[in-house]
Amino acid sequence: MKILYFAWIRSRIGLSEETVDLPDGVSKAGELLDWLRGRGPEYADALRDASVVRIAVNEEYASLDAPVAAGDEVALFPPVTGG
Amino acid sequence: MKILYFAWIRSRIGLSEETVDLPDGVSKAGELLDWLRGRGPEYADALRDASVVRIAVNEEYASLDAPVAAGDEVALFPPVTGG
């Protein structure tokens, strides 16, 4: 599974992209977030407030309940500010 | 008093502009319209339907009740279609 980070989530984690094996017990986006928070203090800090974390699975906006699977591209980013 | 005609009111009357002495008994725009209608069949035809005649006195939209006086510039035209 490829995970992408953007904007201040990217800066806080210090990574723009990583590839991980789908962890055991993770089948939904929210579970993936919980698992990532446990990877280290920079992850916990960047992903602490779920209300400002947007999730996209395979380039589509997704909720915490959305299914995730090995091979998916999951992106985590703050609310968008283009335009 | 200068009277200007525009668009199809101008074409029907066959005049774009004329200067008339303020007729006796005319002190409002509606009275001027009535007087003009009596000047000939082309005037009567052009000004028959007051609902499609717009009046401007000294370059300001005016109602049938608006006062008109010698020296005024009165314009008669159909609803505008610019833009």
Added chain:
Amino acid sequence: MIRIQKEDFDVAAEIASVVGTDRSVGAVTVFIGLVRDINGGESIADMTLEHYPGMTEKMLARIEAEAMSRWPLSASLIIHRYGHLQPGDRIVLVISASAHRQAAFEASEFLVDWLKAKAPFWKRETTPEGARWVAARDNDAAAADRWTGEPRPIVV
């Protein structure tokens, strides 16, 4: 700024002059009205725009002043052409510049709605059946009237 002219205008140059060097401008909205090749189901060969010199300037200046008083605009522009035009030709240009987009969009829509309802211009079209004066559309009056109620609050 308002201009009434026979000649075409340069949209990019006009946008640049409206924005100028004002770096507080975050949103520019532009409306361009063009001559269509069909109207009311009839094909249009060409068009002549007549206007009332003097009153036209006065009305456009007043409409622009009204927009400037209703919205926090940095600048705005109305250019309206008259004379002989053909399908595809530009008739009118409206530009509004503001810090944020809501004011810029609303102001341009207002300027177009009010100039269509109030500025003394008349269109005469040539169709295969001959020339005809364009009739005013009821919904242009309705579009102008919708600006008389309570304004939508401006969020800056």
Added chain:
Amino acid sequence: MIRIQKEDFDVAAEIASVVGTDRSVGAVTVFIGLVRDINGGESIADMTLEHYPGMTEKMLARIEAEAMSRWPLSASLIIHRYGHLQPGDRIVLVISASAHRQAAFEASEFLVDWLKAKAPFWKRETTPEGARWVAARDNDAAAADRWTGEPRPIVV
């Protein structure tokens, strides 16, 4: 049409390409978003726009398709820049072309509202206190949401 690019764009050339030779177009509306030299009371020296390549194209294409399905448009265009920008620089261009102005205005406003709420771009500004990520504005979400109710009837 949608484009995501680092380079600036030529507004007049883009308008010409949107209208093309379609003489049924009577109304063109344009929105240009610019970098402001002040935001939230702080002066802005420059800005960097980050985006999510792939998802950005997908979202903008979907937003444009939604506008084309809601309004009778002849054509539309969204160009969004990314990378390093300075105050006064153009960020985004939206163009809508239609027979009549109501559709063109509403479509451009919709396109801007939805791209601001949905397209994955993020702005980072440099202020005298250092660089900061721009926070999303609540009223951008509200502006996007107002298009979910019943549409205003289109009069043609």
